[in-house]
Amino acid sequence: MLFIIYIPLILMILSTTPATSITPGGMSSVKPSPTTTTTPKLVLLDRDGVINDDLGAPGVLHPSKLRLTMNAGFGLGQLQRAGYKVALVTNQSCVGKGLITEKDLSNLHIRLQEMLLEEDRNAKFDQIFYCTSLQESDDHRRKPNPGMIEEAMALFAGDVDVSAFDNLFFVGDTLGDMEAAARAGVPTRILVETGYGRGIMGKEAPNDDGAVEVVNEKGSNIELTHMAENYDDDDVSSNEKSSIFPMLYAKNFSSAVEWILKTTTTS
Numbered sequence: 001m002l003f004i005i006y007i008p009l010i011l012m013i014l015s016t017t018p019a020t021s022i023t024p025g026g027m028s029s030v031k032p033s034p035t036t037t038t039t040p041k042l043v044l045l046d047r048d049g050v051i052n053d054d055l056g057a058p059g060v061l062h063p064s065k066l067r068l069t070m071n072a073g074f075g076l077g078q079l080q081r082a083g084y085k086v087a088l089v090t091n092q093s094c095v096g097k098g099l100i101t102e103k104d105l106s107n108l109h110i111r112l113q114e115m116l117l118e119e120d121r122n123a124k125f126d127q128i129f130y131c132t133s134l135q136e137s138d139d140h141r142r143k144p145n146p147g148m149i150e151e152a153m154a155l156f157a158g159d160v161d162v163s164a165f166d167n168l169f170f171v172g173d174t175l176g177d178m179e180a181a182a183r184a185g186v187p188t189r190i191l192v193e194t195g196y197g198r199g200i201m202g203k204e205a206p207n208d209d210g211a212v213e214v215v216n217e218k219g220s221n222i223e224l225t226h227m228a229e230n231y232d233d234d235d236v237s238s239n240e241k242s243s244i245f246p247m248l249y250a251k252n253f254s255s256a257v258e259w260i261l262k263t264t265t266t267s
Helices: 072-081 102-119 147-155 175-184 197-201 221-230 253-266
Strands: 002-005 010-014 020-025 042-045 085-091 127-131 168-172 188-192 212-215 247-250
Touching: 042 147, 042 253, 072 085, 072 102, 072 253, 085 147, 127 147, 147 175, 168 175, 168 253, 175 188, 188 197, 188 253, 212 253, 247 253
Parallel strands: 042 085, 042 168, 085 127, 168 188, 188 247
Antiparallel strands: 002 010, 010 020, 020 127, 212 247
């Protein structure tokens, strides 16, 4: 186990495998407001295209290129104020390809966390999981494989009853995100229009905050099959494709958060 300390930021880096998870700690002296949920929930998020803009290949390689999606910090802060646990789950093969180092990636995540806190004082991640492996490695941790999500569920099992249907959510922008979540047993999977979501669905998501569209296999199969054939970085395997249904389609991460909070506080 390797510890790297930044002042005033501390990151615990677990580097026992090429694919690693990091935990931001001490990034803000402001504690979240008292919880408003009666039962703790866990929300897992993809990074590029969900929290920050997706630049396409080869990805975000420098902190100066980070741009938050609309109201991302506010959405994350809302989840924290409601007492949710929130973790980032992201493929970062740019490290495996040698384009940046793991230290560079850590610096990116430090800056990302700073930007989120600048937007909302409670906007922090409880954990960041990342996989640096290349697609051809078939690493169990690399999405669309479920390894990182399974790790997150195990890590937070002491705080969240991950077996309860309405306690676990995944928000992503690719079919690979949806498949990884489905294979890990995440019951509520939300595809956002930002990033690759619009290209997958071929249409806009509901425009109202907190509004989602339920996407079933019937009527959406052609578009999703076409997308899987054209986005090889996060392809959905043919034997798993149907498992991503049903899923939800939202305008962006902030709108997905609005829906999650409305649903869980009224259920």
